[in-house]
Amino acid sequence: MEFIIITLVKTGLVAFILLTTLAYLQWVERKVIAHVQARVGPYRVGPHGLLQPLADVVKLMTKEDLIPDHVNKVFYVLAPFLAVFLALLSISVIPFGPAVEIFGIKTNLGLADINIGILLILAVSSLGVYGIALAGWASNNKYSLMGGLRSAAQMVSYELPMALAIAAPLILSNSLNLREIVDTQAGNWYGIPNWNIFTGGQIFGFFLFMIAAFAETNRIPFDLPEAENELVAGFHVEYSSMKFAGFFMAEYANMITVCSVATVLFLGGWHSPIPSQAGSGVFAALVHFAAAGMLFFHAMHAARPFDKITFPVFGVVISGIGAIFLAGAFVWPALGAAINGLFWYGAKTFILLFVFIWIRATLPRFRYDQLMRFAWLFMFPAALLNMLITAFFVALKG
Amino acid sequence: MPNVPVPLNYYLTLSAILFMIGAAGFIIRRNIITVFMSIELMLNAVNLTFVTFSYQFRQVDGHIYSFFVMVVAAAEAAVGLAIILTVFKNRSTLTIDDVSSMKN
Amino acid sequence: MDLILFIVFAMFAVASALGLILQTHPINSALSLIGVMGSLAVLYLLLGAEFIAAAQLVVYAGAIMVLFLFVIMLLNAGEERNPWKAPVVAYIGGPVVIFLIGAFVYLINFTLPPMRSVSFGDFTGGGPREIGMAIFTKYLLPFEVTSVLILIAIVGAMVLARKEID
Known part of the structure; x- marks a missing residue:
């Protein structure tokens, strides 16, 4: 009974945080791209557009929900739900932090801890193509059909190098359980963190995985299924309102999932690069204090009178969070273990998400034949070679 | 909630029903793709039997057999769908009765 | 349940x-x-x-x-x-x-x-560890043969799906 209550609480928390992150990732993406292009981005709703996601949700919910006459109604309605469902499903096996004990309750930070965790993620991500392909087909429109066909071929092609790139860290860790994979990356080797990307020699595998991840999530430079200058908008031409929003939620949720998987497999999950727990707590606190300091500094010469109030408020909140990290480092080690793990996991995932956005602002789109040639003539042999070399060294060592 | 175990016979019965449905589909349908999918359904039913007997004998061998069935099914799907594409290209039809030109 | x-x-x-x-x-x-x-x-x-x-x-x-x-x-x-x-x-x-x-x-x-x-x-004998042990010891030869089969299937599919058929 206690297990069910704890699981329900954890699921509710994860769902709340995940959905909030989804909404604010949109804001982060718009802001980052705007600043790359020397604009300011969302600015009007709330301080620096911070309430823009809420406004977008209200807008999308109140728009007219069109179902065109010529579509296949069942699959047209089913497709976005399928996309969102499959995208949110795989977060359930990601471990966010170590096993912790708070208020006498001992639990793992993460929802499910299963032996075939990484296989489940592969399975769900290979099912993810149905949402897009069905949407493209059910819309009964030649542009969306082309988008659906492209996404089916692209996602099946990049599934292979992705699975092979994943296989190398699995060989190193000798497990398919994500929590065990993270546990084998604990500690350090002469000051270098014992992560698969460093001491495992998986730097090449990490880049292969990230490239395949871009293709799997249909992001620029591989967003051929929705290439707007050839296909109008690809598979979601005919969608409006919340169904349209469903595809965007699915895309962002997939981004969060692949970044989490990359963190877990290659970047050591929740393990800190700073060996001592107090040290990594102090580092986390310093990051928060620096952010708060920047906010106070900008509040002094704010452009708008509104900012003179909101900036210090946010600064105080963020320095409060930093103080919690300090408390975790020196006063309450049990709490420190939990929040340090969450901090490092979140930081690594967020850096990878930032790379996704950064590349969207930087690179143009590939041509479709280039995309397929790249998958089969470079990615696939390279991933195979990476796996073979890794297996060879593991065999030599053991 | 009491945990009622399921007799293994139920799994075998389900497998038999699925297999017969697949066989019926294989015989009565005309679309070449649907016929092909009926074959996949029969293979799936057989896999269920393998895994069920693996449970009965507490051995992993049944799992390995069903794994091999999956691999062979994948190879078969690749070749079969290529054949279907070629048939469609040459005859522009997917009805199996229309491609029986070897008859007579 | x-x-x-x-x-x-x-x-x-x-x-x-x-x-x-x-x-x-x-x-x-x-x-x-x-x-x-x-x-x-x-x-x-x-x-x-x-x-x-x-x-x-x-x-x-x-x-x-x-x-x-x-x-x-x-x-x-x-x-x-x-x-x-x-x-x-x-x-x-x-x-x-x-x-x-x-x-x-x-x-x-x-x-x-x-x-x-x-x-x-x-x-619980159907986990990845047990399957791997069985595939790479007892069933090694069938496993290798299936990989050859897959290769043949790939080549066959490529030949069939080519643009021009002579």
Whole structure:
């Protein structure tokens, strides 16, 4: 009974945080791209557009929900739900932090801890193509059909190098359980963190995985299924309102999932690069204090009178969070273990998400034949070679 | 909630029903793709039997057999769908009765 | 709990299988087949076959059925015009299928020796470790032969699907 209550609480928390992150990732993406292009981005709703996601949700919910006459109604309605469902499903096996004990309750930070965790993620991500392909087909429109066909071929092609790139860290860790994979990356080797990307020699595998991840999530430079200058908008031409929003939620949720998987497999999950727990707590606190300091500094010469109030408020909140990290480092080690793990996991995932956005602002789109040639003539042999070399060294060592 | 175990016979019965449905589909349908999918359904039913007997004998061998069935099914799907594409290209039809030109 | 899960997913599997052979549009049939595969994956989990359940989703639902869907969409296959063959089939086929199912059910339930009952978590020999040990020791030769088979299938598919056929 206690297990069910704890699981329900954890699921509710994860769902709340995940959905909030989804909404604010949109804001982060718009802001980052705007600043790359020397604009300011969302600015009007709330301080620096911070309430823009809420406004977008209200807008999308109140728009007219069109179902065109010529579509296949069942699959047209089913497709976005399928996309969102499959995208949110795989977060359930990601471990966010170590096993912790708070208020006498001992639990793992993460929802499910299963032996075939990484296989489940592969399975769900290979099912993810149905949402897009069905949407493209059910819309009964030649542009969306082309988008659906492209996404089916692209996602099946990049599934292979992705699975092979994943296989190398699995060989190193000798497990398919994500929590065990993270546990084998604990500690350090002469000051270098014992992560698969460093001491495992998986730097090449990490880049292969990230490239395949871009293709799997249909992001620029591989967003051929929705290439707007050839296909109008690809598979979601005919969608409006919340169904349209469903595809965007699915895309962002997939981004969060692949970044989490990359963190877990290659970047050591929740393990800190700073060996001592107090040290990594102090580092986390310093990051928060620096952010708060920047906010106070900008509040002094704010452009708008509104900012003179909101900036210090946010600064105080963020320095409060930093103080919690300090408390975790020196006063309450049990709490420190939990929040340090969450901090490092979140930081690594967020850096990878930032790379996704950064590349969207930087690179143009590939041509479709280039995309397929790249998958089969470079990615696939390279991933195979990476796996073979890794297996060879593991065999030599053991 | 009491945990009622399921007799293994139920799994075998389900497998038999699925297999017969697949066989019926294989015989009565005309679309070449649907016929092909009926074959996949029969293979799936057989896999269920393998895994069920693996449970009965507490051995992993049944799992390995069903794994091999999956691999062979994948190879078969690749070749079969290529054949279907070629048939469609040459005859522009997917009805199996229309491609029986070897008859007579 | 086991019985409830089994009944729900078995019913879903049978309903989807019937949907596969009764619906006239190939896309509907393909999605019904995916429904069968998904529910079979859950049943594999109940039988303790973790790895096979995941492989079922990755290989069948994630790769083979995507290929089917891709081909159906590519050929733009529409509804079948006369989905059923001769009327004889429609009249005799149904009773024959029901008779055969009845025969199987009789054989399974009355002639087999008594069997175990499945309760979830009782048998855990189907994890990736056990499967890997079996594949790479006892079944090494068949495994290598299947890899050759896959290679042949790839080459065959490439040859068949080429643009010009001489």
